[in-house]
Structure formats: structure tokens, C-alpha cells
Amino acid sequence: MRVGLTGGVASGKSTVAAILAGLGAVVVDADLLAREVVEPGTPGLAAVVEAFGPGVLADDGSLDRPALGAVVFADPDARRRLEAILHPLIRARGAELEAAAPAGTVVVHDIPLLAETGQAERFEAVLVVDVPVETQVQRMVADRGMSRADALARVAAQATREERLAVATHVVENTGTREDLRERVTEVFDSLVSTGPTGR
């Protein structure tokens, strides 16, 4: 079964993905792949430098992620150019990892921009991790040391809560404790495995 997992920045997707992995799912993490495809020496990194200039490289030749983030989260055109380079590479690698998963496993694709990129129909079920914007911002500021303005810029670069909820087959609210989250995710996983995906 192919399951999509999405949610706004800092909503708790990685936490949900880790719980699902513990329950036996194979997780394909788009954020991780987005890092893999721009590792030093890759065609992905070369293409990014070609498009954005050597100013997005750190002294050791790796991608300077904060520098590139400052550019693309302030400029939607720049963001689209970056996405046009990286998304095909990320998708191709995700398909490879899925093909390598053992038969019969639940493969969960953790994709931050699933709603934005119109991918919902590719999945038998779509889990949306839902929190209020203020919770996203507080987590980015408290856990990642971001300024409030930078946190709000990331939120503004993404779909609204409503747009994401519109593609959900299962909503995972993450406004309670981590234990509440584990219970809800376990309930959703059990229902997917025992009764199959619903809602499509």
C-alpha cells in the first residue's frame, strides 16, 4: 500500500513518520532525499550552483542551506526555479526506494509539498498532520532557533491548512502530547492495515 504523509512545516511529520516506521512501515522521506540529491559532487548540486551562483556554497563545497533558504523563502520565483531542479530528482529517487521495499509493506512517502504539487491521487491514503499556524511558528522559533519572521516566511511558502485538509483521507491532529500523537497514529495505521485505505 502506498500512503502519502504531509503537513505544514514543523507540524510533526517526521515524528509521525518515525512512529509509522516503528509500526513496520517503510518511510521514504522527501526532505532527506532533497539533501541527498545535492550532496557534494552530485549533478543536483552543480545545477543549483549554475542557477543560483557560487554564493550558495559553503567554504567546504557543500550547499549552504541557510543561504539558499534566505533566497528562496523571500522570492517565490527563485523558489520555483529551485523546485524545478530538485523535485524531479527527489521523485526519481523516491520511486527507486519504493521499488526496493519488500512486497506487502506499507510504504509511506513523507512529502512536505504533497498538496502544493498535486500528488494526492498517487496515493491510496493521504495522512495530513494538522496543527494551528501559531504552533508551527512556536516550534520553529523554540526548537530551531529561527526568527519569527523566517518561520512565518516558510509558512507563507506553503499551502494553507484548509488546502492540505482538502486532500486528506486521514487527519492526524498534533495539538496534544507526543503520547496522544502515538495513539492516533497507531489507530490510523491499524485501520489502514486491517480494513485497507478508505476515502478514495
Ligand SMILES: CC(C)(COP(=O)(O)OP(=O)(O)OC[C@H]1O[C@@H](n2cnc3c(N)ncnc32)[C@H](O)[C@@H]1O)[C@@H](O)C(=O)NCCC(=O)NCCS
Ligand atoms: C531551501 C532549502 C535549501 C533550505 O534548507 P533547510 O535545511 O533550511 O530546510 P529543509 O530542507 O530541512 O526543509 C525544512 C522544511 O521547509 C519546508 N520547505 C522546504 N522546501 C520548501 C519549498 N520549496 N516550499 C515550501 N516549503 C519548503 C518544508 O516544510 C520542509 O520540511 C531546502 O529546503 C530545499 O532545498 N528546498 C527545495 C526542495 C524542496 O522543495 N523540498 C521540500 C520537500 S520535497
Ligand SMILES: Nc1ncnc2c1ncn2[C@@H]1O[C@H](COP(=O)(O)OP(=O)(O)OP(=O)(O)O)[C@@H](O)[C@H]1O
Ligand atoms: N505533540 C508534540 N508535542 C511537542 N512537541 C512536538 C510534538 N510533535 C512534534 N513536536 C516537536 O515539534 C518539532 C517539529 O516536529 P517534526 O520535526 O516532526 O516536524 P516536521 O513536520 O517533520 O518538520 P519539517 O517540516 O521542518 O520537516 C520537533 O522539534 C518535534 O520534536
